[in-house]
Amino acid sequence: MxxxxxxxxxxxxxxxxxxxxxxxxxxxxxxxxxxxxxxxxxxxxxxxxxxxxxxxxxxxxxxxxxxxxxxxxxxxxxxxxxxxxxxxxxxxxxxxxxxxxxxxxxxxxxxxxxxxxxxxxxxxxxxxxxxxxxxxxxxxxxxxxxxxxxxxxxxxxxxxxxxxxxxxxxxxxxxxxxxxxxxxxxxxxxxxxxxxxxxxxxxxxxxxxxxxxxxxxxxxxxxxxxxxxxxxxxxxxxxxxxxxxxxxxGGKNPNIIFADCDFEEALKTSVHSSFANQGQICLCGSRIFVERSIYDKFKDAFVARVDKLVVGDPASEGSNLGAVVSKPHMEKVLGFIDLAKKEGGTILTGGNQVHLDGDLAKGYYVAPTVIEGLSHDCQTNQQEIFGPVVTITPFDSEEDVLAMANSTEYGLSATVWTSNLHKANRVSSELKAGIVWVNCWLFRDLRTPFGGVKKxxxxxxxxxxxxxxxxxxxxxxxxx
Structure with missing residues (x-):
């Protein structure tokens, strides 16, 4: 001891x-x-x-x-x-x-x-x-x-x-x-x-x-x-x-993916920004908004990538996700997944506790979870979960996605994926967040100001x- x-x-x-x-x-x-x-x-x-x-x-x-x-x-x-x-x-x-x-x-x-x-x-x-x-x-x-x-x-x-x-x-x-x-x-x-x-x-x-x-x-x-x-x-x-x-x-950060994005880079980074550290980073993008014309393509590819993530022994090089930090926190995260189901959400992958074998059988593991079919203003999309849980939602216009992205009490960070510089500047300026990453995530220069707005x-x-x-x-x- x-x-x-x-x-x-x-x-x-x-x-x-x-x-x-x-x-x-x-x-x-x-x-x-x-x-x-x-x-x-x-x-x-x-x-x-x-x-x-x-x-x-x-x-x-x-x-x-x-x-x-x-x-x-x-x-x-x-x-x-x-x-x-x-x-x-x-x-x-x-x-x-x-x-x-x-x-x-x-x-x-x-x-x-x-x-x-x-x-x-x-x-x-x-x-x-x-x-x-x-x-x-x-x-x-x-x-x-x-x-x-x-x-x-x-x-x-x-x-x-x-x-x-x-x-x-x-x-x-x-x-x-x-x-x-x-x-x-x-x-x-x-x-x-x-x-x-x-x-x-x-x-x-x-x-x-x-x-x-x-x-x-x-x-x-x-x-x-x-x-x-x-x-x-x-x-x-x-x-x-x-x-x-x-x-x-806290944060409830939007990840906005436009149809003109670098699809492969947006896909790869979105998986990382959703589930890094078991989703227990205040900057994780927990609400993914995808332009409708590429929504089904992105959703299918995203779920396929998430399905390949390994939840396992934190000491193993092969593990992508380890345990969440405590038993009460695991129960909180699982409680939000149950809430999402009650609010009409569909679990595309995950949604459950993961039980490992041997010495790790009593550990606190949650499968990376992707949920669709929820309204942008439901509790699941408004409250900070702080775990390996993301929602995915289609949008039709800049005005549409900005309204959804800015609808929460939080305003810590946001991510925007587009190849159009004018659009990137326009959307970034309208997002109510202290940090906006364009075509990247968690690039940190220690000289820059860090913090959020609203709550x-x-x-x-x-x-x-x-x-x-x-x-x-x-x-x-x-x-x-």
């Missing part, structure tokens, strides 16, 4: 109350580690450590901060295989996905922000009153970072790296469903020599540890990625306290946007 510990003031410690709870391996449904059941007392210890570390860390030179972060990145690379195996075991995703995407991106996050701060520039304005106005940026202080379970180390580092790069100290909470790689990151930070208190990682549940971060008066900003309902609760707590908030929430969130991460979020701007006017 592995024992996960909190990382507070540079040391690995148990929860102050000595309590812990079970951590399950989704592939086999068995408990394999224990998670600290942290409370507000642990958060207070972390805040105290972060507060003590802030004066020195905020005055540390950019070069020194950068060098320390690059050491962490080097250690992530050196421990690549160990981290990928841990991510797969903790989350249920295929190990080849964790190895190819999650761990390299965690390293890239540290490298990107470690070097970005070396190239920061500030604004200056010469006024008519013989004065110069300068814009200075300074770190906020102690900040809170709360990350989700679907891309555990990838998104954890996406928040932590810019926060510490800009001179803040951090109290961070990973998801209690997937805590292992955050714990391993603690060990790597100690090995890298990161000063005590700069980064504090506290494990535990949302109601206990997460809420304590949201309501703590000394935590000046919160960056959260997760479900929209949890985001509402964080905002309700933090907004009246005038904390800075960055909330990256998909508030604020932007990435590039200068997140560096600005984790700093306060000050105007200094000097009369000449």
């Amino acid at each position: 592995e024992i996960i510990k909190n990382y507070i003031n540079g040391e690995l410690v148990e929860a102050a109350n000595g309590q812990s709870f079970d951590n399950y391996n989704p592939a086999n449904g068995e408990v394999y580690s224990q998670i600290p059941d942290s409370t507000s007392k642990d958060i207070q210890q972390a805040v105290d450590a972060a507060s003590d570390a802030f004066p020195a860390w905020s005055k540390t030179s950019r070069k020194e901060r950068s060098d320390l972060m690059l050491k962490v990145a080097d250690l992530i690379d050196a421990n690549h295989d160990r981290l990928a195996a841990a991510e797969s075991k903790d989350n249920g995703k295929p190990i080849k996905l964790a190895s190819r995407v999650d761990i390299p991106r965690a390293s890239a996050n540290f490298r990107f922000f470690a070097t970005a701060i070396l190239h920061e520039s500030t604004e200056a304005h010469q006024s008519d009153q013989d004065a110069i106005n300068m814009t200075l940026r300074s770190p906020i202080g102690v900040v809170g970072c709360i990350s989700p379970w679907n891309l555990p180390l990838y998104l954890f580092t996406w928040k932590i790296a810019p926060a510490i790069a800009t001179g803040n100290t951090v109290v961070a909470k990973p998801s209690e469903i997937t805590p292992m790689t955050a714990f391993l990151l603690s060990e790597l930070c100690i090995e890298a020599g990161l000063p005590a208190g700069v980064l504090n990682i506290v494990h535990g549940t949302g109601p206990n540890a997460g809420q304590a971060i949201s309501e703590h008066p000394e935590i000046k900003a919160i960056s959260f990625t997760g479900g929209t309902e949890t985001g509402k609760r964080i905002a309700a707590t933090a907004a009246p306290m005038f904390k800075k908030l960055s909330l990256e929430l 998909s969130g508030v604020g932007r991460e990435g590039g200068w946007d997140v560096l600005n979020f984790f700093t306060e701007k000050k105007n200094v006017c000097i009369k000449l």
